[in-house]
Amino acid sequence: MEMLSGVSVDTFKNLVWLAAFIVGGLFVIGSPVSSPLKITARAVSALLAATVSFAAANLAVVFYILAHLTDQRWSVGKDxxxxxxxxxAGPFFQPITDTLNDILGSLTGSLNNAIALKNAFLTMPDFIIAAGWAFLLLLPLVIVVRIIAWFIEKEQVRQIDRNTRDLADIRAQFGLAAFKDTAKSRS
Incomplete structure (x- = not known):
């Protein structure tokens, strides 16, 4: 028995949003950050992760619908x-009417499958369009994440330079020899 066999289209839409919120929330939790730049970086990274999971979950629903095209859930409220x-008929014509009933049952079953197939193809665009919007949002988010990372890297380099100068001052106060800069000697 399949776990998602009783899930409606609206529930799929809710599950997609729930997955995005959970993944985004997982990116928010972590070690505490102190600088506003790192807080912003974490928030944008969480938004990026939620957007990726939203797009992936929508596409997963599309693939699920494709795997279950003739499922009647896609027809609910449509056709x-x-x-x-x-x-x-009487006992004399019973074999003929049984054969006709079988033919009509097979025909209506095929028509119901065709209707379910049509409705599945009418249901999928909702999820495809949502995934498309999410993918459209990804490029600006990736650019923002990269810009924030660039500012964080610059701040870290400045902090390393300050720490190196402070350490050199402390070494000079104790009368110790200055550091040999191995990076400059390699050049």
Whole structure:
């Protein structure tokens, strides 16, 4: 028995949003950050992760629908299910009416499958469009993450330079020899 067999289209939409919130929330948790730049970086990274998971979850639903095209869930509220009429006759014509009932049942079953297939293809664009919007949002988010990372790297380099100068001052106060800069000697 399949776990998602009873899930409706609206529930799939809610699950997609829930997955995005959970993944984004997981990116927010972590070691405490103190600088506003790092707080911003974490928030934008969480938004980026949530957007990626939103797009992936929407595409997963599309693939699920493709794997279950003739499922009646895609027809709910759209097209009524066709029922074949049951023919009956006296005992002499019973074999003929049974054969006709089988043919009509097979025909209406095929028509119901075609209707479900049409409705599945009408349901998928909701998820495809949502994934498309998420992918459209990814490029600006990646650019913002990279810009923030560049500012953080610059701040870290400045901090390393300050720490190196402070350490050199402390060494000079104790009368110790200055550092040999191995990076400059390699050049």
């Amino acid at each position: 009524p299910k066709l029922d074949s009429p049951q023919l009956s």
